Every structure is written in C-alpha cells, then in structure tokens.
Amino acid sequence: MPSDSDIWKQLAKELKVQAGLLGFASIGIAPAIEPARYSLFLQWLSNNFAGEMHYLESRKEAYRHPKQVLDGVQTLVMLTLPYSNRSSPSLPNGFGQVARYASGSVDYHDSIHDRLKKLGKWLEKKASDVIWRGVVDTAPLLEREFAELAGLGWTGKNTLLLNRQLGSYFFLASLLTNLPLPLDEPNQTDHCGTCRACLDACPTQAFPDPHVLDARRCISYLTIEQRGMPARDLRSGIGNWLFGCDICQQVCPWNSKSPSVIDPEFIYREEVGAMNLTDLLQMDDERFRSFFRHTPFWRSKRRGLIRNAAIVAGNQRAMACIPHLIQLLRDKEELIRAASVWALLQMPTLETTLHLQQLARIESHPMVLEELRFLNETN
Numbered sequence: 001m002p003s004d005s006d007i008w009k010q011l012a013k014e015l016k017v018q019a020g021l022l023g024f025a026s027i028g029i030a031p032a033i034e035p036a037r038y039s040l041f042l043q044w045l046s047n048n049f050a051g052e053m054h055y056l057e058s059r060k061e062a063y064r065h066p067k068q069v070l071d072g073v074q075t076l077v078m079l080t081l082p083y084s085n086r087s088s089p090s091l092p093n094g095f096g097q098v099a100r101y102a103s104g105s106v107d108y109h110d111s112i113h114d115r116l117k118k119l120g121k122w123l124e125k126k127a128s129d130v131i132w133r134g135v136v137d138t139a140p141l142l143e144r145e146f147a148e149l150a151g152l153g154w155t156g157k158n159t160l161l162l163n164r165q166l167g168s169y170f171f172l173a174s175l176l177t178n179l180p181l182p183l184d185e186p187n188q189t190d191h192c193g194t195c196r197a198c199l200d201a202c203p204t205q206a207f208p209d210p211h212v213l214d215a216r217r218c219i220s221y222l223t224i225e226q227r228g229m230p231a232r233d234l235r236s237g238i239g240n241w242l243f244g245c246d247i248c249q250q251v252c253p254w255n256s257k258s259p260s261v262i263d264p265e266f267i268y269r270e271e272v273g274a275m276n277l278t279d280l281l282q283m284d285d286e287r288f289r290s291f292f293r294h295t296p297f298w299r300s301k302r303r304g305l306i307r308n309a310a311i312v313a314g315n316q317r318a319m320a321c322i323p324h325l326i327q328l329l330r331d332k333e334e335l336i337r338a339a340s341v342w343a344l345l346q347m348p349t350l351e352t353t354l355h356l357q358q359l360a361r362i363e364s365h366p367m368v369l370e371e372l373r374f375l376n377e378t379n
Helices: 004-021 038-046 054-058 060-064 108-126 143-149 197-201 219-225 232-238 277-281 285-292 296-316 319-328 334-345 350-362 366-372
Strands: 026-031 075-082 095-098 132-135 170-177 241-243 274-276
Touching: 004 026, 004 075, 004 108, 026 143, 038 060, 054 060, 075 108, 075 143, 095 277, 095 296, 108 132, 108 170, 143 170, 219 232, 219 241, 219 296, 232 296, 241 296, 274 277, 277 296, 277 319, 285 296, 296 319, 296 334, 319 334, 319 350, 334 350, 334 366, 350 366
Parallel strands: 095 241
Antiparallel strands: 026 075, 075 170, 095 274, 132 170
C-alpha cells in the first residue's frame, strides 16, 4: 500500500503534467513561508521606489506570508507561461512600440486565470478537502521569491525572473493550496555574473543598483501605472514606447535563445506591437472601449494611452500628428491636453504656436498650465 508521501509525490507529478497540458512551460512547488527578501521589499517601499502604486504600501503586511492570500496554505505551485519574444523589425516614424507581453490577442490575466481555474478544478477531483486559489500578479504575493523557491529561475539584475531555457519572456502565475505537496529544489545560483547589459541599456536609468528598480523612472511604470505627466527629464527617454518597455529584456543574453514557439493567444501581432499614432490620437472613448476592453491597454485607460501617443509623437517630431494634437487641445481630459501641449512644443510651427497661445488664454487646469509655461521658450 503506498505511503502518504508516495501519494503526494504522484499527485504532484500528475499536477505538473496537467499544468503542461494547459500551456504552462515550467512548474515548481514552493513552501508557504515568509519570503527571505520581505525586509528588502519593505526597504524598497520606504525609499518611495513604488511611486504612485500606493496599493503596495497599503498592503505591505499582507506580503509577509501567503496565508494572507489563502488561509491554510501549505504549498504554492509556481508556473510560467511564455509570451512572444518577437517585436517589430522596424518602427517607422508615426508608430509607437508596445511591449511584447501586450502584443497578443487577449489580456493575460483573463487567459491565465481561466487556466488556473481549470487546474484547480482538476485538483478538486484528485484530492478531497482541497482548498486552492489561483493568482496572477494582483494578490499581495512576492511571486518571484516563490518562483525561486520552486526552482524556476533566479532574479536578474533587472529584477525580472530569469530561466536558463526560457529567458524572461514569460508570465508568472501561482496556484496556492492547502495540500502538503512535495517541494522542488530551490534555485541556488545567480547566472548573471558580471553582466550589466540590462542596467546600462535603460534610457531612464531606472536601476539605482543591481536588483533594485526605481519604478518612478521605469518606462513601463511611466506608460502604464503613472496617472499624471511623466517628469520632464524622463520624457525623451520614453522614446517610441507607447505601452510598456522591453529594453532590459532585449539586451539580456539569456533571451537570445528564448523559444519562439508559444501559445496562440500570445503570438506577436504586428498591428498591436506597432501602433499608428494618428489612429490613436483620433480615438474617442467609445472606440477605445471597443478596441481595448479585455486587453492589457484597459489599465491605462484612454487618457493614459493618448498621453503616451502624444509623448511618442513629440519624441519622434512626427509632423503628421500635428493636426490631431491640435484637436486634442480641446479634449475634456486635462492629461491629454497637457501631453498634447508638450508634444506640440517639440515641433513648433506658426500654426501650433497660434493654437497654443489661444489655449493659454482660456486654460485653467494647473497641469496644462504647467506645460504652457514653456511656450515662450520655443519662440
């Protein structure tokens, strides 16, 4: 008769097979403990590196132990799901670049939650009294810590999890359970060595030290999480990035051989990975909802995406965007008006100057007025 240990081993083995059938590329099991780097997380928060992500500070105690996510949790099944490592071979003037993870056909949260639900339901049929919860980067859980404990890789100097076979182009997910599943060997080795490629390539210098990200300077944060205008000294560093950023991944040697065969839902789509700025600048609320509901872009809302498009247009000196930016000077969103002012100031003409002067006579919002302060400097 098999022992309890053998039964749990067999269940873990079958669970990993089932997870693989659902598209997960690597699976490991970690203990439900306080993460070793929890104190570093608290220090990171105290340094204000989280920027406007105040939800991290408000839930900081919940990150101390995964029992705050699932009462009675004993183990965490950590999983990776690869996304496309492709990008646009060339980005013409008038187009904005989108991070690879967002260039698929679905919102990864929805897709992965559906897979985790199927995995959890499968587990219910195999174990009585099982309790589980699937998590994809929205619960207070230090996922990379537990992925390391599960043997899935190491945290690189750019703070992303790296895997020797997959690189870093993958999503992380977790299935928390009260079952005493056998643990996998934790990762013990950092394979970054003396490489500084990711640190040196960041155009906004978002890494004050290896393994430390100042989110307030990160292009992904600036284009997705930040609600206002990025600091003036960071806007040129945003470059062509419309939504997210892949620079620190593009230069990572471990991504040079990452697999290109991925789930159909996350295949790179050219029309999403490189977006036409003039199309975006003409997008009203209804079209935004029609195009971007159930996609990662929903997080930035219309105002955030149009702000980003205006900044990219300004960085490119995309003259074809001028008529649309002028129209946006009358937009109901002050953020869009402010970004349009900045963009037009990067490519001054007699026409743009006249429109900005007209706006200056009627504008009352401090954010927009702050951008208009620089109008005289361009003439």
